[in-house]
Amino acid sequence: MKDFIIPVRERDMGTPARTGAPVTLKIDGVQVTVPEGTSVMRAAAEAGIAVPKLCATDSVEAFGSCRLCVVEIAGRRGTPASCTTPVAEGMEVRTGSDRVRRVRRGVMELYISDHPLDCLTCAANGDCELQDMAGMVGLRDVRYTAPEGAGLANHFTARDTSGAANLQWLPKDDSNPYFTYDPSKCIVCSRCVRACEEVQGTFALTIEGRGFDSRVSAGAAGDDFLTSDCVSCGACVQACPTATLQEKSVIEMGTPDRAVVTTCAYCGVGCSFKAEMNGDQLVRMVPYKHGKANRGHSCVKGRFAYGYAQHPDRVLSPMIRERIDEPWREVDWDTALSFAARRLRDIQARHGRKSVGVITSSRCTNEETYLVQKLARAVFGNNNTDTCARVCHSPTGYGLGQTYGTSAGTQDFDSVEETDVAIVIGANPTDGHPVFASRLKKRLRAGAKLIVIDPRRIDLVKSPHVAAAHHLPLRPGTNVAVLSAMAHVIVTEGLVDDAFIRDRCDAEAYAHYAEFISDARHSPEAVEMLTGVPAASLRDAARLYATGGNGAIYYGLGVTEHSQGSTTVMAIANLAMLTGNIGRPGVGVNPLRGQNNVQGACDMGSFPHELPGYRHVKGAEVRAIYERIWGVEIDPEPGLRIPNMLDAAVDGTFKGLYCQGEDILQSDPDTKHVAAGLAAMECVIVHDLFLNETANYAHVFLPGSTFLEKDGTFTNAERRINRVRQGIPPRTGYADWEVTQLLAGAMGADWGYTHPAQIMEEIALTTPSFAGVDYALLEEKGSVQWPVNAAAPEGTPLMHVDGFVRGRGRFMVTEYVATDERTGPRYPLLLTTGRILSQYNVGAQTRRTDNVVWHAEDVLEIHPHDAEVRGVSEGDWVKLASRSGETALRAKLTDRVSPGVVYTTFHHPDTQANVITTDHSDWATNCPEYKVTAVQVSLSNGPTEWQEDYAAQAARARRILPAAE
Amino acid sequence: MSPDKMVRMANQIAVFFSTQPDVDAADRVAAHLADYWDPRMRAQLHAHVDAGGEGLDPLVIAADARLRADQTAD
């Protein structure tokens, strides 16, 4: 299969694209037609004519400061800047007259007179637009030099020609771990400032001073990049035409010479990147302009946090041990795989076919996931397959399946550009889904309204140039009550979209629902005491959503990870149907998926009750499809879900597990119970990059490969199937799909795939919504959104356009049921959990990168009132206890959380926030209730005994015997 | 699975379906259990019902009977 290799440097069109009526003009005699509002510069680029430029780039709006891009226009006076001049019908433009050439040379000469001429040793050599432009305008000499023995006016020498310190010179700012700011090379084009504002939306940079004194400055006086508001997204670095803002990796390794387009392996936004390489070394990741999820933007994780691939902790050799109290022994692949196969078969012989199972990874590719579930169904002969989506978005599957007929977000990310009112509930996009947050903020700055429903004051509620119209700070666990109250307002105040309901929804179900929801017990006033949300602001928010134009709901794990997670998803689906906000751009119901391939893992049949494409195993016709091509019989009964596997392990009926790319010991709730389950098993196979926490209980360790080392596809939160492309060969010798195939082979199967493309062929052959997907199509289109089939050969950006997948949309009655997890005298506070921008989930990867400068440990956010009554001050060690367990961490006093609520992240194994979380779960799917735990907080003097025991056990379990000679 | 946990999970399902209008709630609970609970979990439920069904919502007990009827019918 041919690799998709593209030139490192993409064409820069100079200014952003426009949509508008066609306008035709002539540039240097070439006729070109572009949308109204397009700049002359971009029109020229469309016609294949490059106009020199410095301050313009197509990721930000034109600014018109450098005057390098001047042109002549027939009938107009002077030499206008082409980047800020819009096209007009019949315009005739000359881009290369003697007059404009003279102007450009003059401009360039001034720039170069204040720029160091150390091009040969500069990190941007060969990748510098200043250099390119000097060449393009034919600059041959610079007439301005500083007089001998005198003060001089430049920014790039530390001392002037008289030897005195040059006050205009500033040292390099090295504070950010990933890029440097060298003011001596800055041409003050302000591309970085505009990128930070327009693309990222953080407003960390400003141009300080005027004229010759102007400089780029991060944050306030005295700040450097690290202490400023900068979130290290890198948009400014990408926009900078010079070496002023430069990746440290390029400074160290030199400029890349080839690029492979691939997909970020962190969150569910699924950003496309160019992995830029020099030989077999990855030099940098640059977000891909044509990536349809991210449109050329990224966050700190995707762009910079890839160093874990080379981290010394990475295990490169398979390892085995008889018992978990022994040290690991490094062995070759054959030995490890036959050891694993023998143990699994032996367990099945003694304890039955259903005594073993698999956990597929939402971090791995679709093809890899498909093979792991196939291993369970076709080789183990049972349906014991589950995925970590169980613990995050399984309620989305159930809730949207019941109401709309399919488990997927309804929109693409581009849709947000047409949203008028966005509801963000139980999600923290600026941290969890940063690139989506940037796109949302851009739309909010353009005037869209925002409603935030979250116990915590997340950044979106108030950040530069963005403020939520309403923040409903509900008590954790009362989502259903709040959403039902919103629906109550919409129905009783007559704000429903009757036509939509009549045409598109099930009438009987709606009649029941309307009657149910109109009851006064759902009114905002009636639930105010319970939810803590002031009735008046809830009413206003409901009215805004119902009447404010295109309304879109974005939600995250703060919705699903509750005992009523599935019911909450239904309540969201109801709201969208009530207001007719389904089936066109700008609206919809959008689950923000946590991990890169949560959507894909669900689609690929990871769940124990469903074959790929969400088809229940009880369906004989569906089983027949697989039985025919796999040549085995498929069990018609559902298998065990992750929590059930652990319960069964403790009960002694589940003994062997193949766990690919998941760390259930750290990420799943009630750590002690997970540990007990794992310890009770006879064969735990961990397939991962690192000796993760789960591996402390493993007998076989199979080293994994990173996304940079393999081919495949990920499916993001928009159902977009994106290619993952191999940039460097797998460091362990095998990509993960090959390892699964080898394990299947060791257990007697004969699969014979030689490339992931063949696995995708099998998926397409057996799964109707993937029928039209193949690698050739992905090569041609870049990406497609499922369903891809005869009716939609190029995929489906919007779902439910003419009708719901299930036919008519079904309203579901959503009665609020309080969780069993209640506060009381012993545990008076509610703990809720979340994550932060720089770390990713259990942190196995991000903790092994320089991202740790932003988050070295998990802390407990607590309201100053709650802290005061407990005698807790900022930075104190506190003990956090629930009925499941206790842990200790440092306190951070903040009014972001309401009194009565505390908050922490779960990125660090030392903290083990999941020692605290309980075994309560969603009623329909067993998705754990991470978001609500009753706790008590008290002063402590350091880590708890459990934390110390845990650390000691982990250290023992990670010993590796030196390789035998 | 601890009996408490099983009882809690089963009751949660019963509570949801008991709020749904116009359905045979016991049937829906039984269907949910058949669709999502592995046979050994259902067996544990049967055993618990046989032992008196302590703590179970009456709807779960009714659903359990339907499940058994369906199984013998197969």
Ligand code: SF4
């Ligand atoms: S890295 Fe991102 S947030 Fe930081 S200054 Fe640059 S554009 Fe702004």
Ligand code: SF4
């Ligand atoms: S840092 Fe780079 S992008 Fe920013 S003003 Fe200076 S040269 Fe332009």
Ligand code: SF4
């Ligand atoms: S937003 Fe998500 S997908 Fe995009 S770069 Fe960041 S972590 Fe990767």
Ligand code: FES
């Ligand atoms: S590129 Fe047009 S003014 Fe700078």
